[in-house]
Amino acid sequence: MANSPILEYRIMPPAYVEYDPTVIDVATRVIENIHAVAPWVQAEHIGSTAIPNCAGKGIVDLAAFYPPDSLARTRDALDGLGFQRQRAGHIFPETRPMRVGAIDHRGEIFRLHIHVVAQDSTEAGDLRRFRDVLRADDALSEAYQEKKRAILKSGLSEPVGYTREKGEFITAVLGRAA
Numbered sequence: 114m115a116n117s118p119i120l121e122y123r124i125m126p127p128a129y130v131e132y133d134p135t136v137i138d139v140a141t142r143v144i145e146n147i148h149a150v151a152p153w154v155q156a157e158h159i160g161s162t163a164i165p166n167c168a169g170k171g172i173v174d175l176a177a178f179y180p181p182d183s184l185a186r187t188r189d190a191l192d193g194l195g196f197q198r199q200r201a202g203h204i205f206p207e208t209r210p211m212r213v214g215a216i217d218h219r220g221e222i223f224r225l226h227i228h229v230v231a232q233d234s235t236e237a238g239d240l241r242r243f244r245d246v247l248r249a250d251d252a253l254s255e256a257y258q259e260k261k262r263a264i265l266k267s268g269l270s271e272p273v274g275y276t277r278e279k280g281e282f283i284t285a286v287l288g289r290a291a
Contacts (some may be wrong), residue, residue: 119195122213122224124202127275129265130171136162139173139216139223147177147227151190154179155232159240161261164247167254168261170275172224176240178232184208187229196227202272209236239287246286257282 140158147156155178161169179187188210196212205211205228212227230237247254264278 119214119216119225120222122197122200122215123222124200125224126270127170127265127272129168129262131168132162132166134165135218135221136173136223139218139225140175142218143173143175143216143225143227146194147175147191150194151177151179151187153183154187154190157241159228159244160226161257163244164254166251167247168258170261172226174226174228176228176230176237178230178237180232184229184231188212191227191229196225203276243283243286246289253286257286 137158140162144156144158147154157163157176157178158173159176160172160174161167162173177187177191188207191212194214196214199205199211199213210229212229214225214227215222216225228240230240247257260279260282264275269275269278
């Protein structure tokens with residue numbers, strides 16, 4: 114990953130960031146680098162930045178879906194790339210970790226969240242389903258963006274609360290898509 118070093122993650126309050134199509138290239142670069150050191154992992158772009166024209170929190174969310182009995186080596190591979198353990202927000206346990214980092218892409222810094230999830234878990238299916246349902250339904254994508262704008266407009270400024278407030282919407286979408 115000589116041309117794509119993972120940088121230190123910068124903690125910032127939740128924000129509403131308009132969609133930037135550059136995130137597709139960023140996600141692709143990071144996925145390629147994950148595959149280079151962890152070919153057993155199914156790395157995928159998830160979250161708002163994976164949905165065309167969907168504004169989000171300005172973080173490129175990816176998932177590293179690992180096969181059975183591969184959690185430890187997946188964590189080690191991501192750590193070896195320079196990803197860091199979380200230091201703020203909803204801290205995921207090491208049995209279901211999230212790694213953070215940042216990458217410089219053409220002079221712009223993009224923050225990254227890598228969700229490390231068992232490939233055969235319910236959560237893996239939920240992450241993919243939520244992304245795919247919003248990709249297929251522009252009205253639902255707009256409703257999700259409106260929910261996020263309303264949360265931030267309410268004055269909520271800490272990551273755990275922001276995530277919790279979005280949860281009801283996400284749960285409703287997943288229930289509808291089941």
